[in-house]
Amino acid sequence: MIKENKFHPGKKPLHKFPTAGKKLCKLNDKELEEETHELGVRLGELQELIYAESKQKVLIVLQGLDTSGKDGTVKHVFSETNPQGVRVVSFKQPTDIEKRHDYLWRIHQQTPALGEMVIFNRSHYEDYIIPAVHKTLPPKKIERRIKEINHFEDMLLSEGVTLFKFFLHISRKEQAQRIQERLNNPKKHWKFSLSDLNERQFWDQYQKAYDTILKATHHKDRPWDIIPADDKKIRNYEISNILVQRLEKLKPEFPMMDHNVIRKIKSEAAKILRF
């Protein structure tokens, strides 16, 4: 595993964080896949316990530039979880109705309930990033959202949410290859969007906006993990590993009934279950 806490936002700027990660990881491809599979199985078990226990709320935020692998992460990291208890919410362009509300309105509706594991494929962070990149809001309003997002997340935490935030960090070169692949491979046409090309021209602005927001919303209890995402195997492994390590600490358990209660029920049940 890449050393823990190595990829939290800190003093160095985003572009100093690796996007490849290959050199940092001692496992070869086959070992990576095996380890990721094992982590995936354990993640599935933990998710079942969390669902059964119904005492924890888990929220996993996936952010990253276009083509950074958010969909692939959902597909591969969560392959062993149970669709009952896991909910994926993909935030697209806000609808007309959503636009008439504050930007956290639609987000708040989708936060996890007890026992749930919710994955945000994009999130409220878009509501900072997009205006910051395209200057569609007054600077003060954009700036204020940092504070608002922090307050919102603090509230979620104090109400029992365990929050993961992953930034899928890819290189400019890797993005070009992925967009090209979506154009070249007919089976990937559906993933191509003209806006990916347009937005790519704001690469530097995106890096700057992310650099700011990652630092400003990183907190030890709701950390950002900057995931080297050029290599999909590394990405899946790293995310799986972080999820499993932190979820283990919650020690979810199957809730058991009191011994005496069970005994009483059993004696009453005997007749009903006899025929």
Next chain:
Amino acid sequence: MIKENKFHPGKKPLHKFPTAGKKLCKLNDKELEEETHELGVRLGELQELIYAESKQKVLIVLQGLDTSGKDGTVKHVFSETNPQGVRVVSFKQPTDIEKRHDYLWRIHQQTPALGEMVIFNRSHYEDYIIPAVHKTLPPKKIERRIKEINHFEDMLLSEGVTLFKFFLHISRKEQAQRIQERLNNPKKHWKFSLSDLNERQFWDQYQKAYDTILKATHHKDRPWDIIPADDKKIRNYEISNILVQRLEKLKPEFPMMDHNVIRKIKSEAAKILRF
């Protein structure tokens, strides 16, 4: 495979349908598991195509008495699908707010959008079954719901929904064993509910109510399949098989862009993707 169309509600009453199905199936346990796994993989592929294509809406209704295996079906049949694009909705006792609306209000909100596969773990059928069993509504009102449910489902179909309805059919004896197991196995305590014991005492009323509603809401375009559910392997196999067979007929495909459009985009993209 158990012969197609064998288990649609028809002239014979529910209790004449098998709950075991072992005798009807020529596969042994190992073959069943292998076949079910292969069907599961294909179901995952079909689901990905449906999601990518975004032209179909798929709704899968799971009904059955307590302990009939609705949760297990979700876990095992859909294990190869992608949580992005698949949504499980478990309908519990209606909340106070839900009770203030008509019974289809909360159901309608959860129906699938284009590209989605939605699984209803319990459904609007509870709103017929429960009042019919416990006589909590005037007979005319209960009766009327049959027509309303048919109208509602017809509308969904005409708006592009492919509707599956599975009734998980278990024997009285098997239910007793499953409730006992939930009491005996501490890891299953969380699945035990006192109401399972209470409701079991209305076994005959449940059979009668299901017998009526299954017949009255069975239609060739939105059929009920009565699944022999005493054996979990048979259950998973049968449901997987029916899903795959019918979804294949939809012929979902990756949507492709027009050749000329792609060529034009590529030439424009070249510069953007160069650096």
